[in-house]
Amino acid sequence: MYKLYTRPGSGGFVIEAALKLAGVPFEHIDVPKTLDLDPEFLKISPMHQVPVLVLPDGHAVPETAAISLLLAELHPGKGLGPIAGEPGRADFLRWMAFMATAIYMANLRYYYPHRSTTDAAGIAAVKQAAVAEMDKEISILDRALRGRDWLVGDSRTIADVYMLMLVCWYPDQGRARAIWPDVERICARLRDDPMLAALNEPHEMWPA
Template identity: 80%
Template sequence: MYKLYTRAGSGGFVIEAALKIAGVPFEQIEVPKRAEPDPEFLKISPMNQVPVLVLPDGHAVPETAAICILLGELHPNAGLGPVAGEPGRADFLRWLAFMTSSVYMANLRYYYPHRSTTDTAGIEAVKKAAIIEMDKEISVLDRALAGRDWLVGDSRTIADIYMLMLVCWYPGLDKLPTWPNVQRVCARLRADPMLAALNDPHEMWAA
C-alpha cells in the first residue's frame, strides 16, 4: 500500500487527487510543522518538505511533480496523464515542469520571502517580484488554454489539478487578474465532488 506523508494546505492536495483518481488504497500520514525537523522524517524527505509518497516496496519519493509523473506511469489507465509514447506526453511533461519551476517557485518566494534574501529590508521587494512573476506565468497558462478544455489533449489530467492548486495559492484569491481560460478550467475542477471533498481540509477555495 502507498503511504502519503502530507499536511493541509500543501502540495499533498494534488497527490491525494492522483491517488483517488487512480483508485488505489493509500495510508495518509499527517506531518505537523515542527520547530525542529523530525530526524526520522528527514530520512525520507531530506528537505523536510511534504508531500512524500512511499511506494509499496518502501521507496520514498518526494517532490510533487515527480510523484505525479510516477503515478501516471504506474497507473497508465487511470487518466492521470499520457505516458511515454502516447500523444500529448511532451506537453504533459512541459506543463508540469513549467508549473513546478516557475509558478510554484514564485509562490514560495511570496510566502517565504526570507528564503530569498538576507536583507530584511528586501522582504517586500521579494514578495512584489514574486507576484509579478506569478502574473506573467499564469498568463502563459491562460493563453495555452485558449480554445481548449484542458492543458493536455482532450481530457483532464493531473496537470490541470496541479494548475488549480497553484491558482488557489495565488495571494488574494478573491482578486485574481483576468485569466478567463484558467478561471474557466478551475471552475470546472472545483465543481468536481471528489476535488471539492479534498478541499475541505486544505481550504484552498471557499466552499
C-alpha cells in the first residue's frame, strides 16, 4: 500500500487527488510542521518537506510534480495524464515541468522570502518580484487555455489539479479570477468537483 506523508496546505492536495483518481488505497500520514527535524522523516525527505509518497516496495519519492508523473505512469488509463506514446504526452510533461519550476518556485519566494535573500531589508522586494513572476507565468497558462477545455488533451489530467493548487496560492484570489478568465474557467470547474471539494476541506485553498 502507498503511504502519503503530507500536511494541510501542502502539495499533498494534488497527490491525494491523484491517488483518488487512480482508485488505489493509501495510508495518510500527517507530518506536523515543526522546526524540530525528525531524523527518521529526514531519511525519506532530506529537505524535510511534504508531500512524500512511499511506494509499496518502500521506495520514497518526494516532490509533487515527480510523484504526479510517476502515478500517471503506474496507473495508466485512470485520467492522471498520458503516458509515453499517447497523444498529449509532450504537453503533459511540458506543463508539469513549467508549473513546478516556474510558478511553484515563485510561490515559494513569495511565502518564504527569507530563503531568497540574506538582507532583511530586501524581503519586500523579493515578494514583489515573486508576484511579478507569477503574473507572467500564469498569464502564459491563461493564453494556452484559450479555446481549450483542459490544459492537456481533451480531458482533465492531474496537470489541471496542479494548476488549480498553484493558482489558489496566488496571494490575491480576487485579482487572479478577474485577470485570468481562462484559467479561472478551468479552476471553477475543478472547484465544483465533489471529490476535490472534499479534499479541499483540510487544505482550505478556496472557501467551502
